[in-house]
Amino acid sequence: MSDRATTTASLTFESLYGTHHGWLKSWLTRKLQSAFDADDIAQDTFLRVMVSETLSTIRDPRSFLCTIAKRVMVDLFRRNALEKAYLEMLAL
Numbered sequence: 271m272s273d274r275a276t277t278t279a280s281l282t283f284e285s286l287y288g289t290h291h292g293w294l295k296s297w298l299t300r301k302l303q304s305a306f307d308a309d310d311i312a313q314d315t316f317l318r319v320m321v322s323e324t325l326s327t328i329r330d331p332r333s334f335l336c337t338i339a340k341r342v343m344v345d346l347f348r349r350n351a352l353e354k355a356y357l358e359m360l361a362l
Contacts (some may be wrong), residue, residue, distance in 0.1 A: 282325055282326070283319065283320055283325060286316075286319065286325070286328075286331055287316055287333070289318065289336055290331055290332060291312060293332065293334075293348070294312050294315065294316075294332075294335050294339060295308050295309065295312045297336070297339075298311050298312055298339060298343075301343070309344065311339055311342045311343055311345075311346065312339070314342045315335055315338045315339045315342055318338050318342070319334075319335070319338065
């Protein structure tokens, strides 16, 4: 990939992040009732977008971000359930 292509993709990501990060964080805070978890999930969501190669094909950024954020939330819930089960096993 040329430097010019990298710069263009980077600017597109920066634009996406700058435009939608606040909205995504607010949406996640309402869903999760936790600003801490919302921050983590928003960060993970944008990290997944950054490393993906689908940035140029996004038609509706908010829908795209919501889909990824929902998947990250599921991962969080699974991880929390596993951690809870592990701690309960240790308590026995």
